[in-house]
Amino acid sequence: MARMVFIFLLFGLAVSCSTIPDPIPESPEQLETDSLMAIYGKSIVTPNLNFLKYFQLDKNGNTLVYGGTSDRFWFGAFRPDRSLIKENLVQLDLEKRFEQPVSKSSAISQRVLDKLIFEVFTHEQSEKSPNTSLARSIMGLSESTYEINYITDYIHRDDYIYIELARPWKGGYLLEINGSLGRSGKNYTQYISTDFSVSQKWDCRSPLSPRIGVYYFEKDLFVDVVQNGVWGFNYSTCSRWEYNTLDFFGKETCPGCNTSIKLKSQQEGICTLEVSLNGEIRTVVIDYRTGALVSNG
Numbered sequence: 001m002a003r004m005v006f007i008f009l010l011f012g013l014a015v016s017c018s019t020i021p022d023p024i025p026e027s028p029e030q031l032e033t034d035s036l037m038a039i040y041g042k043s044i045v046t047p048n049l050n051f052l053k054y055f056q057l058d059k060n061g062n063t064l065v066y067g068g069t070s071d072r073f074w075f076g077a078f079r080p081d082r083s084l085i086k087e088n089l090v091q092l093d094l095e096k097r098f099e100q101p102v103s104k105s106s107a108i109s110q111r112v113l114d115k116l117i118f119e120v121f122t123h124e125q126s127e128k129s130p131n132t133s134l135a136r137s138i139m140g141l142s143e144s145t146y147e148i149n150y151i152t153d154y155i156h157r158d159d160y161i162y163i164e165l166a167r168p169w170k171g172g173y174l175l176e177i178n179g180s181l182g183r184s185g186k187n188y189t190q191y192i193s194t195d196f197s198v199s200q201k202w203d204c205r206s207p208l209s210p211r212i213g214v215y216y217f218e219k220d221l222f223v224d225v226v227q228n229g230v231w232g233f234n235y236s237t238c239s240r241w242e243y244n245t246l247d248f249f250g251k252e253t254c255p256g257c258n259t260s261i262k263l264k265s266q267q268e269g270i271c272t273l274e275v276s277l278n279g280e281i282r283t284v285v286i287d288y289r290t291g292a293l294v295s296n297g
Contacts, residue, residue, distance in 0.1 A: 030051075032052065033053075036065055037052060040052075040063075040076070040084075044087065045084070046069065046074055046089055049074060051068060053065065055109075058077070059111065059143050063077070063078045064076070064116075068102065073090050073092050073137075074087065074089050075090075075139075077146045085146055090148060090150060092120060092137045093135050093152075097131065097154065098135075101122050102122065103137075104120065105118060105121075106120070106121070108163075110166040112166050112167060112173055113168050114143055115140040116140070117140055119138055119139070120136075120137045120139055121134055121135070121136055122134070123157055132156055133156070134154065136153055136155050137150050137151065138151055138152075138175070140192075149196035150196060151196050151199050156183055156184075158182065159184055160182040161182050163176070164178040165209055169191060169216055171219065172191060172193040172219070174210070175191075175192065177205075187204070188205065189204065189206070189235055190202075191220070202235035204235065206222075207240065220236045221235065221236070225262070225273070227260055229242065229245055230242070230261055231243070232288055241290065243291075245261055245277065246259070248296055249277050249282070254277070257278050259277050259278075260275075264283070266288070269287060270287055271285070271286055271288045
């Protein structure tokens, strides 16, 4: 009899165990939030953060983390000992287009002088929302003060736009924007001042990205002087001009010739070049906005 009771108890235990549902696994996003909160939570001042995500290490070896509240984007910098350096809480949906906004950073940042340049996209939390707006914010994080500057504009959520190249420019930064995979399919160039108070867009990109060492006489134009030629690009008119060294001497070819070009001066819309061909030197003056030849002698 005791044996029958024991078997019955085992059977009942097996049935009860089989009815226990499997635990629902946490999402990867929630696991990352919980992990980062366990590491840095005691140092974070801002309450009620909805999520946290790792961003990257900065040039000083400090950890950068971002997250958000119900309506704001949060960004924090932490020392290797997990103590807080600074946190920023900013309103990115300036026009308040979203009822339940959520902001996520792009995975790529670009270091330009003292700033990390990156993008943050804010949209409606629900994927089923009929709201087709997307707030795209370009952020500049100082790696010395950890202050954030930013500008925000609104695009369609089906536009896929990203910063392909960022570099220092006259009084700010020059960004080359790739939009070829988005709904509009347009690439463009954007200038942003150092303090992010001025932004200007041009509906084109230079056929060649301006290299380090070009002369950006004005923020919408640059001139590149190399050993065998000179060329310029005007973003306002989306036009390029170009001269080969031989053009100034009326020659098409000159095998084995020694050539050089040097920039001598720039003022009031013109630049003066010293051009040499096999020791013969000429002074050339060019309207650098249009590329028109002012004098050659």
